[in-house]
Amino acid sequence: MKILVAVKRVIDYNVQIRVKEDGTGVVTDNVKMSSNPPDDNAIEEAVKIKESGKASEIIAITVGEEKSQETVRKALAVGADRGILVKAEGIIEPLAVAKVLQKIVDKEKPDLVFMGKQAIDDDCNQTGQMLSALLNWPQATFASKIEIKDKALEVTREIDEGLETIEVNIPAIVTCDLRLNEPRYASLPNIMKAKKKPLEILNASDLGVDTAPRVQQIKVEEPPKRKAGIKVANVAELVNKLKNEAKVI
Amino acid sequence: MPREAMDYDVVIVGGGPSGLSTAIKLKQLDPELNVCLLEKASEIGAHILSGNVFETRALDELFPNWKDLNTPIKTKVSKEKFLFLSKTKSLSWPTWLLPSVQQNHKNYIISLANLCRWLAEQAEALGVEIFPGFPASEILYNEDGSVKGVATQDMGIDKDGNKKESYEPGIELNGKVTVFAEGCRGHLGKELIKKFELDKGKDPQQYGIGFKEIWEVADDKHEEGMVMHTAGWPLDNNTYGGSFIYHAENKQIFLGYVIGLDYKNPYLSPFDEFQRFKTHPAIKKIIEGGKRISYGARALIEGGLQSLPKMYMPGALLVGCDAGTLNMPKIKGSHTAMKSGMIAAETIFEHLKNNNNLSVYENKFKNSWVYKELYQARNVKPSFSWGLILGIIFTGLDQILFRGKLPLTLKHKHADHETLKSAKSMPKIDYPKPDNIITFDKTSSVYLTGTNHTDNQPVHLKLKDPNLPINYTLEKFDEPAQRYCPVGVYEVQKENGINKFVINSQNCIHCKTCDIKEPSQNITWVTPEGGGGPKYGNM
Numbered sequence: 001m002k003i004l005v006a007v008k009r010v011i012d013y014n015v016q017i018r019v020k021e022d023g024t025g026v027v028t029d030n031v032k033m034s035s036n037p038p039d040d041n042a043i044e045e046a047v048k049i050k051e052s053g054k055a056s057e058i059i060a061i062t063v064g065e066e067k068s069q070e071t072v073r074k075a076l077a078v079g080a081d082r083g084i085l086v087k088a089e090g091i092i093e094p095l096a097v098a099k100v101l102q103k104i105v106d107k108e109k110p111d112l113v114f115m116g117k118q119a120i121d122d123d124c125n126q127t128g129q130m131l132s133a134l135l136n137w138p139q140a141t142f143a144s145k146i147e148i149k150d151k152a153l154e155v156t157r158e159i160d161e162g163l164e165t166i167e168v169n170i171p172a173i174v175t176c177d178l179r180l181n182e183p184r185y186a187s188l189p190n191i192m193k194a195k196k197k198p199l200e201i202l203n204a205s206d207l208g209v210d211t212a213p214r215v216q217q218i219k220v221e222e223p224p225k226r227k228a229g230i231k232v233a234n235v236a237e238l239v240n241k242l243k244n245e246a247k248v249i
Numbered sequence: 250m251p252r253e254a255m256d257y258d259v260v261i262v263g264g265g266p267s268g269l270s271t272a273i274k275l276k277q278l279d280p281e282l283n284v285c286l287l288e289k290a291s292e293i294g295a296h297i298l299s300g301n302v303f304e305t306r307a308l309d310e311l312f313p314n315w316k317d318l319n320t321p322i323k324t325k326v327s328k329e330k331f332l333f334l335s336k337t338k339s340l341s342w343p344t345w346l347l348p349s350v351q352q353n354h355k356n357y358i359i360s361l362a363n364l365c366r367w368l369a370e371q372a373e374a375l376g377v378e379i380f381p382g383f384p385a386s387e388i389l390y391n392e393d394g395s396v397k398g399v400a401t402q403d404m405g406i407d408k409d410g411n412k413k414e415s416y417e418p419g420i421e422l423n424g425k426v427t428v429f430a431e432g433c434r435g436h437l438g439k440e441l442i443k444k445f446e447l448d449k450g451k452d453p454q455q456y457g458i459g460f461k462e463i464w465e466v467a468d469d470k471h472e473e474g475m476v477m478h479t480a481g482w483p484l485d486n487n488t489y490g491g492s493f494i495y496h497a498e499n500k501q502i503f504l505g506y507v508i509g510l511d512y513k514n515p516y517l518s519p520f521d522e523f524q525r526f527k528t529h530p531a532i533k534k535i536i537e538g539g540k541r542i543s544y545g546a547r548a549l550i551e552g553g554l555q556s557l558p559k560m561y562m563p564g565a566l567l568v569g570c571d572a573g574t575l576n577m578p579k580i581k582g583s584h585t586a587m588k589s590g591m592i593a594a595e596t597i598f599e600h601l602k603n604n605n606n607l608s609v610y611e612n613k614f615k616n617s618w619v620y621k622e623l624y625q626a627r628n629v630k631p632s633f634s635w636g637l638i639l640g641i642i643f644t645g646l647d648q649i650l651f652r653g654k655l656p657l658t659l660k661h662k663h664a665d666h667e668t669l670k671s672a673k674s675m676p677k678i679d680y681p682k683p684d685n686i687i688t689f690d691k692t693s694s695v696y697l698t699g700t701n702h703t704d705n706q707p708v709h710l711k712l713k714d715p716n717l718p719i720n721y722t723l724e725k726f727d728e729p730a731q732r733y734c735p736v737g738v739y740e741v742q743k744e745n746g747i748n749k750f751v752i753n754s755q756n757c758i759h760c761k762t763c764d765i766k767e768p769s770q771n772i773t774w775v776t777p778e779g780g781g782g783p784k785y786g787n788m
Binding site for chain 2: 014015018021029030031032182183184185187188189191192
């Protein structure tokens with residue numbers, strides 16, 4: 001079994017996001033970038049499956065600028081066998097990524113495609129679902145547990161009401177939740193080995209995918225500053241304020 | 250289980266200007282050498298914090314064509330000012346009356362973090378293996394006592410010291426020579442200085458704490474290339490320190506404050522002095538209406554030549570401020586750190602080729618321009634132990650009239666942890682509350698540093714005696730850790746009427762001030778899990 005895992009390079013989750021003065025986006029200059037955290041879970045799960053003998057190859061893929069290679073290298077350092085960078089510039093929307101992944105799936109013929117449930121930069125949570133539609137494959141989103149059955153997966157999903165367990169036939173798309181596993185550290189010898197693993201670089205345009213945005217971004221602005229809180233004397237006052245001042249109950 | 254080991258010709262600990270210059274110079278001298286460099290930050294540059302007005306002398310030697318290489322060195326110093334501040338007034342000191350070491354017209358305003366990132370790119374292109382996110386936590390010794398290499402930190406240990414599921418053991422990196430380039434108060438450098446008595450016959454090392462904020466300001470407040478320094482208010486005559494205000498590219502202002510850690514009043518809060526400094530009318534007008542986008546702090550070396558330890562030992566060298574090569578009156582250490590690394594590289598190259606003794610490093614260092622600089626600078630900092638006014642008068646004579654050639658060398662008499670007076674004998678200081686426009690509290694400041702340490706790992710700030718803070722330091726000095734820590738790691742909390750000493754180690758920005766200033770030397774800074782600490786951008 002072959003697993004394709006999609007990863008994304010995003011602003012590190014510890015960095016305080018700043019909006020550009022002209023409202024065209026957020027500041028990325030001089031900002032630490034990292035791999036998207038749920039994508040780390042996706043890679044970890046693929047590596048665990050391979051270690052259990054149920055997968056033979058893991059391919060890590062990303063779509064983005066040249067520097068996104070770092071994110072693929074990190075995946076290689078924790079156990080992916082080879083990497084693919086599909087180069088594309090500017091804002092790349094989920095649909096464009098899904099179309100690129102569709103082309104790669106056609107070429108590589110994986111049995112499973114894993115990725116994070118969403119990216120922490122745009123919080124779209126769309127790519128997996130769109131890819132599922134494009135390929136006409138079943139999808140299991142927000143996975144917090146994956147069990148491999150014969151030609152099927154039993155997946156536990158994190159949903160608002162609690163946990164839902166579903167079965168999907170292979171080939172399938174799985175988007176991974178942070179609860180799925182604890183990603184391992186890349187060890188120093190493995191980082192060195194990862195530098196020598198194959199990493200193929202393609203252009204989105206060569207795959208025949210137009211990655212130009214379909215959505216026009218009008219303005220990015222900071223959320224309004226929160227006002228300082230006040231202390232209330234008792235429950236009656238709280239209820240009164242919620243009712244008459246905040247008008248929320 | 251034995252740890253995995255890897256052998257290199259040279260192992261370098263620390264990816265700052267000195268370590269990276271060592272690595273680059275080594276590969277320039279012999280491309281065949283196997284060189285690796287460890288860095289505790291998640292990426293090169295993320296733990297670097299510096300003013301920085303950069304003198305290019307060392308870089309000119311390392312890369313004579315650096316101007317063609319797209320370096321992040323863009324802003325030439327175009328204008329200089331020096332102000333003496335009183336509480337409400339400022340007196341501009343003519344720059345021609347400044348000692349030549351404080352004249353900057355040939356220098357550049359840079360982000361040292363970005364310069365390190367650039368140096369790391371050059372080093373990698375030359376074949377240096379750089380491993381960010383891997384702190385060297387332990388020194389390895391050969392049977393004959395010489396340094397064998399270092400071991401990286403184990404990953405995936407929980408707060409009680411047990412192995413987690415993700416446990417990944419550290420690796421032993423053995424070098425024919427190991428170079429320690431951890432920066433000021435490196436925790437391994439500290440161990441080596443003690444073990445090999447490298448500071449024997451030297452004055453106690455002197456330190457300062459430096460703060461830096463980056464502000465984005467309006468066009469009309471910004472004069473790219475302008476360099477301004479101040480002395481005086483808010484510090485009193487007996488406390489050593491001053492500010493810097495550098496107008497960098499992209500409408501950014503690098504604004505900072507340095508305070509000598511030999512201050513005496515335990516109630517003094519370096520952080521609050523810095524915040525208060527910004528309310529001075531001459532400073533406030535520059536940043537008013539602007540936005541603070543970065544904050545950070547780091548201890549720096551101030552001891553100069555008198556405190557510089559021996560920099561070689563069997564199997565290893567100390568470079569940069571792990572030894573202490575900063576030039577205090579120049580307020581610069583990047584060029585001297587780089588040069589010390591380059592000299593180390595030449596020494597190691599000859600050592601590996603001809604089996605020359607590493608002690609050659611000392612002679613090479615003494616014959617270099619770094620030594621000349623440090624020699625001329627040596628009397629400035631100690632003269633300020635007489636107070637700001639006498640210090641300035643003496644420095645004027647020493648630096649302008651005699652150009653550092655006075656036939657006497659002043660001594661540093663005390664280590665910084667010995668200078669605090671008892672709380673009872675010193676006045677309390679009433680700092681104004683932050684307005685959240687110009688001045689801020691520690692909580693909102695640490696937020697800007699992007700600092701994080703993985704939860705559930707051992708506390709990396711170790712107390713030799715866990716009861717000392719409450720039983721002794723609180724009573725005698727009102728526990729100054731609450732104030733000298735620039736991010737509020739240390740707190741004294743009252744729980745059911747009982748005082749408790751709390752260490753919020755996840756906020757630690759690795760400045761090392763506690764390790765230096767704790768009056769009983771009760772706090773030891775050790776490496777946390779790799780990648781932890783601040784994530785500075787262009788600091």
